[in-house]
Amino acid sequence: MTAAPLSPSRAIHAGARLSVGLLAGIPVLLLILATLGALSQTTVEGLPVVPWQTLWSLPLDRWVRDIAASLVLGFVVVGGLLVPRVDQRLVRMASLAALAWLIALLAQVPLTVSELLGRPLSDSLEPQIVLSLLTQTQLGQLLVAQxxxxxxxxxxxxxIxxxxxxxxxxALAATAAGLTGLMGHSGLHSGHTSSSISLAIHLLAVGVWVGGLIAVCSHVARHPKDAAVAIRRFSTLALVCVIVLAESGLLNASLRVDGVASLITTAYGTLILAKATLLAALIVFGWRQRRHVVPTGDSTSLVRFASYEVLLMGIALGLSVALSRTAPPAGAIAGxxxxxxxxATLALALPLVIAWAWPARQGWLSRLTAGYPEPFAVALAVVTYVVAAVVPSGLLGIGxxxxxxxxxxxxxxxxxxxxxxxPRGLPALVLAAVLWPTALxxxxxxxxxxxxxxxxxxxAAGLACLAVLYFVRRGARVVTPIDPVREEVPVA
Ligand code: HEM
Known part of the structure; x- marks a missing residue:
């Protein structure tokens, strides 16, 4: 196995550059919360009016907390346990990330007081109130432990x-990260043990996977000789994390959402659907990485693949914090x-992942669509419009x-x-970019x-999927309908 070293400057910044991809979660988080009205003050009679500063700061604080926790877990696992020799630099970085985590937890105290009591942030550090929160509520006690x-x-x-x-x-970091599982929607209701435990496991798997990927890239960029071993070991670890993450996430979701109808008719369900789609895309990336990078131990390819993965992980983390700030559905009813x-997720994002994942398996469909792709763009818009109109009618029952x-x-x-x-897909793509948003x-x-x-x-999310489809199209090699032996030709 050969390990291709990165140039020294690229090696030093590999981890830092990758981490920038995580920032993609911030606009996603804020846009979703803004459109759901979760960033504007409500004036429901009898409820405390939460100041807008708190409404904006709390999700951002949670985002920093989740990212920092992930970096700590991943950096300790990779730097301290996974690589052939302990990587002191990575464990120092874990320590710095823990500092950011600590600051986020400390900031959570006045923010929580402000949210629960509807007080301005400046009045939320009153010692008496803070002490009551930290000693007399479950949330406060969990915060102190963390x-x-x-x-x-x-x-x-x-x-180290x-x-x-x-x-x-x-062990200490994993316990602290797991405690977060008891604080979300899952933990603050009695009798939701499976929900809390599954969320804790979910968070551990997320942390080791997301932080671990950044850590392993940073390590192999500085120690190319370790690349083959580190990449192989991390690839196995990542596989376990993905399985655990998907199972725990789906279990948690099944306890909150009562069926497909709630999944597609509520904001909470839609966010879960979008997260599951992102996870599917990440699995495809990971699978390709296993096939192309693991056998060669090539650190340059690893970092290239990882930059796309970290971007998607950043978006998934933004969606997750938005999810934790959205009320779970009460159940879908006809209408x-x-x-x-x-x-957007079902008509464009998920199909895009499926088409990208199995290009060779859809030869018959390529042959069917190759000659006249435009009708499929029209069908997409028509079905989107009809489905949006038919589902609420309750025809056949909502489920x-x-x-x-x-x-x-x-x-x-x-x-x-x-x-x-x-081969003739470009006009269909352009047609869909006009017709689909119009249908919506x-x-x-x-x-x-x-x-x-x-x-x-x-x-906008649908148009972003069409833009990704355009780039996949440019980079892809598709099966021509003419060639029965599946000859691969580049798309112009
Ligand atoms: C099949 C895919 C997934 C499902 C079904 C799922 C489901 C869930 C559910 C139901 C929650 C609880 C939210 C609440 O408190 O109401 C959650 C939280 C969370 N998920 Fe996922 N998830 C999935 C994939 C992912 C991925 C790919 C990531 C990141 C890479 C992720 C990161 C998180 C984080 C960080 C939280 C905690 C958010 C917070 O409380 O601040 N999840 N997930």
Missing amino acids: IVLVSFVALLGWV LGRVTAAIVL DRITAGAL VAAVLASVALVGVGWAFCVAALG WLASRSDPVETGAQVALAG
């Missing part, structure tokens, strides 16, 4: 000398409308209607994506339930 644990992690990070100290620091976000609508959207979306990836807009006008901003955000 603050203590993370302080130890930040300090001990500087004294070998595997044993690394394992101790990891509920499919959300614009679910239409069956939701399943049929989802299957129809993914089916037509997949056919369109294959058509757009074909017309559907939302007929019985407006969502705000214009929500529909516009979903439209």
